[in-house]
Amino acid sequence: MIALTQRIFLALTLMAVCVASVQAGPEEDLQQYVNDNTQRLVKKLNAERGLYDRDPEAFYQSMDDALDGFVDFRRIAARVMGRYARQTTPEQRDEFVVKFKRSLFDSYAQALVSAEDFRIKVNDATINLQDDNRASVAMEVITASGNRHSVTYSMYRKEGSKWLMENVIVEGVNIGLSFRDRFTQEMEASRGQVQVVIDGWTDAVKSLNLEDEVNKS
Numbered sequence: 001m002i003a004l005t006q007r008i009f010l011a012l013t014l015m016a017v018c019v020a021s022v023q024a025g026p027e028e029d030l031q032q033y034v035n036d037n038t039q040r041l042v043k044k045l046n047a048e049r050g051l052y053d054r055d056p057e058a059f060y061q062s063m064d065d066a067l068d069g070f071v072d073f074r075r076i077a078a079r080v081m082g083r084y085a086r087q088t089t090p091e092q093r094d095e096f097v098v099k100f101k102r103s104l105f106d107s108y109a110q111a112l113v114s115a116e117d118f119r120i121k122v123n124d125a126t127i128n129l130q131d132d133n134r135a136s137v138a139m140e141v142i143t144a145s146g147n148r149h150s151v152t153y154s155m156y157r158k159e160g161s162k163w164l165m166e167n168v169i170v171e172g173v174n175i176g177l178s179f180r181d182r183f184t185q186e187m188e189a190s191r192g193q194v195q196v197v198i199d200g201w202t203d204a205v206k207s208l209n210l211e212d213e214v215n216k217s
Contacts, residue, residue, distance in 0.1 A: 027126060027127055028125075031123075031137070034137055042119065042120060060102070064101065064105075072156075072164040072165065072166055075164070075166055076167070077093070077096050077097045080100065080176065080183050082180050082183065084187055087192075095198055096201070099201045099202065102202065103204075103205040104205070106202055106205075117144040118142060118144065119142050120139055120142075121142060122137060122138075123138045124137075125137045126138070133156060134154075135155045137152065138151075139152070139153075150170070150171055150172070151168065151171075152169040154166050154167035182204055183201075186201075186204050
């Protein structure tokens, strides 16, 4: 199960490009917009798989360009650091954002390009009743063999701005929280040396085993 999750995580993050650019509107319009653009982006991702083998750096740059301004990596990275973010300098926070993005690319790019065929079905979009600047989009990842796996995007926006993705939940497992727990473990292991954790973050992500978390859900 987690093999699928690892293979499609980067792809699912990229799908947020579609979600991010939708403006305020009824939930059914949001759902339709996400669905239309998700299908388009799946085709794009499939078409670019060969780029990773030919030129990994070009692949990373392409992914970074696609995500820039749509997925709020700075917000996600700050949440991963949690309370330890207060101990960092602005330069360290900037460095961690870069490290965090690259760690995702390094960890999931190879798995993405070798993944079996899959399709995405968008089931519904829900705007928070208490805060219409927050929403979630529920969908299913359906493999070629017919297995179905639930995925939910958590989104937010500032007043008058576009939607941004701030988290992903796979089969009930909060991916952002899993990364935050890992950051906390690394901070404890390094006795609070935040720069040590930042420097070693790529290796920490590679050793993060989400399989147990998903299987326990």
